[in-house]
Amino acid sequence: MAILLLLLPAAVAAFILYTIWKLRWGSPPGPFPAVLAYHKVGGFEFGGTWITPARFAGHMDRLLDSGRRFISEDEFLASLCGSRERDPGEILLTFDDAYAMLSVNAIPALAERKIPALVFVVTEYAGRDNAWELPLPGRRAAHMSWEEIRRLSDAGGVTFGSHSGFHRDLTKYPPGELDRELAASKKAMEERTGRPARSFSYPYGRVNRRVAEAVRKAGYEAAFTLYPPGKITAVDPFMLRREGVWVIDTGRSVLNKLPGSAIFWFEDVKGRSINAFAGMSLPRRRNGPSRR
Numbered sequence: 214m215a216i217l218l219l220l221l222p223a224a225v226a227a228f229i230l231y232t233i234w235k236l237r238w239g240s241p242p243g244p245f246p247a248v249l250a251y252h253k254v255g256g257f258e259f260g261g262t263w264i265t266p267a268r269f270a271g272h273m274d275r276l277l278d279s280g281r282r283f284i285s286e287d288e289f290l291a292s293l294c295g296s297r298e299r300d301p302g303e304i305l306l307t308f309d310d311a312y313a314m315l316s317v318n319a320i321p322a323l324a325e326r327k328i329p330a331l332v333f334v335v336t337e338y339a340g341r342d343n344a345w346e347l348p349l350p351g352r353r354a355a356h357m358s359w360e361e362i363r364r365l366s367d368a369g370g371v372t373f374g375s376h377s378g379f380h381r382d383l384t385k386y387p388p389g390e391l392d393r394e395l396a397a398s399k400k401a402m403e404e405r406t407g408r409p410a411r412s413f414s415y416p417y418g419r420v421n422r423r424v425a426e427a428v429r430k431a432g433y434e435a436a437f438t439l440y441p442p443g444k445i446t447a448v449d450p451f452m453l454r455r456e457g458v459w460v461i462d463t464g465r466s467v468l469n470k471l472p473g474s475a476i477f478w479f480e481d482v483k484g485r486s487i488n489a490f491a492g493m494s495l496p497r498r499r500n501g502p503s504r505r
């Protein structure tokens with residue numbers, strides 16, 4: 214009896230939360246491959262965007278064991294434009310910010326398992342230390358150098374996209390400046406890797422119609438956010454949803470973020486809440502070199 218009295222309020226709260234979610238967002242349109250968004254794979258950091266290498270490898274094994282198939286950026290883009298079947302059992306793995314630690318802590322584990330990945334580079338920060346996250350004292354995370362990006366790109370398995378030039382909130386840019394940064398970042402990616410930069414990821418997932426249109430005009434074929442605002446009824450190539458993976462996520466909770474999960478809605482609310490919380494710490498000052 215006592216246990217029932219405890220469970221009842223929890224069930225009512227879950228029902229209310231589910232109803233709000235259903236009215237406000239609801240399931241994303243499908244069938245469509247899931248896209249996972251990771252950031253740092255390494256040791257303890259402030260913030261929720263890191264996981265340990267052992268936990269990361271555990272996520273990959275759990276997903277493979279569940280029968281999911283990881284696809285490359287090329288396969289994903291082919292599904293997006295309709296020249297390839299859209300399979301909700303497939304996963305595109307992405308990493309934002311191209312941290313140097315990935316070369317040691319994540320990419321070898323992916324190569325071992327033959328898992329392709331798409332990594333988004335902040336082009337003005339390649340080979341430099343991070344300037345927009347709160348670091349541990351005396352320890353700023355480094356971003357991959359152009360040499361490393363080129364090496365990985367040539368090795369295959371990992372492809373690279375742009376994550377802007379300076380990692381600022383693009384919705385705050387005046388139009389001309391936005392176009393210049395998007396074009397310069399694409400050009401830098403292509404000159405340094407010798408391959409087309411086909412995909413873009415919005416810094417902080419911050420996007421509006423104007424920014425999405427500027428990214429399309431700059432020549433990118435697809436652009437990723439995290440949780441698109443409002444109810445989405447069709448897959449928009451420039452407002453692509455990704456499932457954020459956070460420090461608290463287990464193999465089980467990552468599985469629950471995928472299409473077909475009975476508690477997808479719960480993971481969606483959780484991800485949106487963590488992302489909104491991360492957004493509150495958006496840097497007020499402008500990171501990086503001053504604007505031209």
Ligand SMILES: [Zn+2]
Nearest residue numbers: 309310416417
């Ligand atoms: Zn980022």
